[in-house]
Amino acid sequence: MKQINAVLEGFGSTVLLLVRALSYVGTLPRQWHRFIEHCYLIGYTTLPIVAILSFFIGSVLALQAGYSMENFGAKQFIGTLVGLSMARELGPVMVAILLAGRVGSAITAELASMKVYQEVDALETMNIPPARMLVLPRLAAVLVMMPVLAIIGDLVGWYGGALISNYTHTIAIGPEAYFSALRRFTKFTDVMNGLMKAELFGFGIVLVCCSIGLNTRGGPREIGASVTRAVVTSLILILVLDYFVTKILT
Amino acid sequence: MPAGSPSSTRSPFSDTESPAVGVKLENLCKSFGDFVVLKDVSFAVEPSEIFVLMGPSGSGKSVLLKHIVGLETPTSGRVLVDNHDAADPVTREHVRMALVFQAGALFSSLSVYDNLALYLREHRVASESAIREKVERALQILSLDKTGEKFPSELSGGMRKRVAIARALVMEPQLMLYDEPTSELDPVMSATISEIIATLKDEYRVTSIVVSHDRDLALNIADRVGILMDGELIHVGPPSELHTPKDPRIADFLNPKVDLKNPRFKKLAT
Numbered sequence: 001m002k003q004i005n006a007v008l009e010g011f012g013s014t015v016l017l018l019v020r021a022l023s024y025v026g027t028l029p030r031q032w033h034r035f036i037e038h039c040y041l042i043g044y045t046t047l048p049i050v051a052i053l054s055f056f057i058g059s060v061l062a063l064q065a066g067y068s069m070e071n072f073g074a075k076q077f078i079g080t081l082v083g084l085s086m087a088r089e090l091g092p093v094m095v096a097i098l099l100a101g102r103v104g105s106a107i108t109a110e111l112a113s114m115k116v117y118q119e120v121d122a123l124e125t126m127n128i129p130p131a132r133m134l135v136l137p138r139l140a141a142v143l144v145m146m147p148v149l150a151i152i153g154d155l156v157g158w159y160g161g162a163l164i165s166n167y168t169h170t171i172a173i174g175p176e177a178y179f180s181a182l183r184r185f186t187k188f189t190d191v192m193n194g195l196m197k198a199e200l201f202g203f204g205i206v207l208v209c210c211s212i213g214l215n216t217r218g219g220p221r222e223i224g225a226s227v228t229r230a231v232v233t234s235l236i237l238i239l240v241l242d243y244f245v246t247k248i249l250t
Numbered sequence: 251m252p253a254g255s256p257s258s259t260r261s262p263f264s265d266t267e268s269p270a271v272g273v274k275l276e277n278l279c280k281s282f283g284d285f286v287v288l289k290d291v292s293f294a295v296e297p298s299e300i301f302v303l304m305g306p307s308g309s310g311k312s313v314l315l316k317h318i319v320g321l322e323t324p325t326s327g328r329v330l331v332d333n334h335d336a337a338d339p340v341t342r343e344h345v346r347m348a349l350v351f352q353a354g355a356l357f358s359s360l361s362v363y364d365n366l367a368l369y370l371r372e373h374r375v376a377s378e379s380a381i382r383e384k385v386e387r388a389l390q391i392l393s394l395d396k397t398g399e400k401f402p403s404e405l406s407g408g409m410r411k412r413v414a415i416a417r418a419l420v421m422e423p424q425l426m427l428y429d430e431p432t433s434e435l436d437p438v439m440s441a442t443i444s445e446i447i448a449t450l451k452d453e454y455r456v457t458s459i460v461v462s463h464d465r466d467l468a469l470n471i472a473d474r475v476g477i478l479m480d481g482e483l484i485h486v487g488p489p490s491e492l493h494t495p496k497d498p499r500i501a502d503f504l505n506p507k508v509d510l511k512n513p514r515f516k517k518l519a520t
Binding site for chain 1: 316319320321342343347348349351353355356357358368369372373374421
């Protein structure tokens with residue numbers, strides 16, 4: 001019962017935080033410097049790891065598909081499989097998981113330590129709403145950067161698959177055949193659906209991580225506990241959202 | 251004595267004046283679950299007065315301060331700041347209040363200059379050049395002229411406290427609240443902070459509520475002193491009354507004797 005109460009309380013405070021943050025949307029233009037800073041942190045600094053991960057996911061997909069599809073004589077559709085898997089599912093989900101681990105944890109740690117060391121209280125006594133200064137610019141930044149990360153993840157994954165298909169002698173599918181199969185069955189709507197998913201995941205992750213950070217109570221030990229809670233909650237959120245969004249979009 | 255009405259607060263940065271504000275606590279009670287922190291606390295602080303609230307650690311002083319600034323809501327009773335309910339967030343728009351936190355609560359990711367400029371920038375109360383002027387003046391008042399570019403992690407404990415006071419000062423507050431301003435400081439720095447609080451009151455007539463267990467600070471700068479013990483306000487009066495307290499609990503708190511034969515901590519354990 002206590003745990004259900006805690007979950008409901010967490011959900012309620014997250015929704016409340018979203019409403020509060022959105023009520024300050026008008027202040028976004030004069031917070032452009034914070035928006036740019038968060039775009040840099042969420043987008044630019046996450047890009048290398050997104051590229052590495054996507055490259056190897058695309059590569060492994062091509063490798064696995066190559067061995068399996070050869071049995072059915074369907075090797076020429078490797079591009080289709082990698083293209084659709086990356087665009088519709090693996091691209092957005094893997095980028096979201098990375099975002100939760102890398103950016104979400106950092107957001108929670110920063111806001112939780114601000115809360116524990118009374119910096120958030122200091123903001124409130126100055127009549128500066130934390131939702132305006134600490135949450136809104138991050139939400140805006142993730143909305144802009146998440147599709148960029150997801151599309152780069154898709155592209156790198158596709159090219160990773162192409163590279164492996166070309167240079168693995170048991171597969172030996174050239175880039176032309178690979179991309180021709182990819183283009184034939186991967187539609188613009190598939191990519192857009194993936195980007196929409198990524199957008200939802202990113203927004204959810206940042207909101208949840210901000211909420212858990214700002215609701216941290218106690219001493220420095222609670223900062224670590226909040227970070228763990230934020231990452232676990234984000235991962236569950238990604239997978240639950242993924243199921244429902246996929247169901248709606250298909 | 252500076253010019254101007256005694257019932258108004260003077261700005262350190264211009265010739266403008268704002269009405270000095272009073273604070274009134276009416277039967278304030280606060281509990282966290284079953285744990286009662288404040289029991290029916292009532293007192294009033296007059297405009298431009300320095301009221302020092304003393305008491306042992308864990309007696310509820312900081313919680314009381316948080317009620318005045320609106321960071322906590324009472325379980326029952328109320329706190330009025332200039333006749334506005336402190337629990338109502340709108341009160342912070344009517345009355346400029348500043349709280350100097352025990353650990354400073356400086357924004358660790360911002361330089362000292364940006365810490366001081368934050369309030370002014372966020373509320374767009376001045377142009378960037380006017381903000382620079384105000385921040386430099388505040389740093390000068392607190393003898394922190396060369397610290398603007400430093401980060402809080404590069405400052406000593408005493409400097410952090412002074413920066414926290416300077417940050418409060420740029421808000422041109424009508425009510426200043428200090429939470430243990432001299433804790434963790436050496437005696438000279440404690441005396442310096444006491445002098446700063448008294449000077450802000452004398453020169454700018456800011457109403458000040460100081461939570462502390464620093465006896466010297468209370469005796470030297472307070473207009474009145476309140477003693478809070480176990481959540482109850484057991485005494486309010488001028489500091490002169492504390493030289494010969496009648497209540498044995500106050501006497502023991504202000505002049506504790508070190509008893510090696512019968513140590514206190516052993517009594518606490520039983």
